[in-house]
Amino acid sequence: MLQKNLELQQQEECYYREGLTQKEFYQYQVNRDGFKGEAEVYQLLLKYGNANWIYLHDVWINTGGTTQLDLVVLTGSGVYIIDAKNYATEYVHQNQQAFANGKLLSKSIFIQLERSMEKVNLLFNNLRYSGEIQGKIVFVNPEGLIRLDEPASEVGMNRAEFIHWIKGIARDEQNLPLANILPIALKERILNEFQIENPYPPVPKSMKEINQMKRGIKCAKCHSFDITLTMYKVICNQCGHHEVKKKSVVRTLCEYGLIRYREPLTVSECEVFLDGQVSKKYIARTLSKYFGKMNSGRYAAYANKNSSFDYAFENVEFPFKNSKAK
16 A cells, blocks of 8 residues: 555545635645646556566655655566656647646656656765666546657556556566666665655644634544544544544544654644543643653654654554543
């Protein structure tokens, strides 16, 4: 499963709580649709590629300059940089210019990929890597009308062409010489030697902005705030979804942490965000157990997971009952 980047995770929580400006909502739509395209491409790679391939997603690297890579496919014989585009509009690329529904765009995704590949090639030159290196743009949305001139068509492809291309690499891989660095070792070296943190992290929302958002626990399935809270369960009155109360509270605290990105969590702020649905005592014990205390005393603070619940607590089991936290 691909993981949404932190910007999209934060935007998503603010969207459900009606906390996005018009400009932020537009950027959220762009990021959401972009991630859907990346996830679709990833599923196609899993379906038609070889089982030994290794993938990197949403990686920032620095090799004499920074660049972000959507998907990196590491095979036994080569490396493929995939830039996924989920366009549902008409996209035309001709004579180094790009048009969307007839409107001239300020940037060309093909020129952007070319510049990224300059940094990618420098990275693998530094590693003295012997395998093949290619960069491709995949227009994965079948509703998009894509028209590319000859230079661009050598790099860009639609969904059907991409599937054919993957099958060809998988079929021919056994007949190609192995690169001098195996995929698993190559992954470790890329991450350890060249990966950097996203230089454009989410901006924490202010308390003023948060106070204008919807508060409280929302349904994990349909995101409705119309819920019934019992001693041990949260029941959605819209879709009927049931969730363990402890899990719902932890999930909501993760949501608050994303909105406040990197700011430590406090019991009093979390109580306000939870709209008084659970007591301070319950919140304090939950934060202490699942988030970890950073300091004690009157102004105790707890660690911010800086991640959505699905990623931060993917393998954690939540008990149905917990009589100590009421």
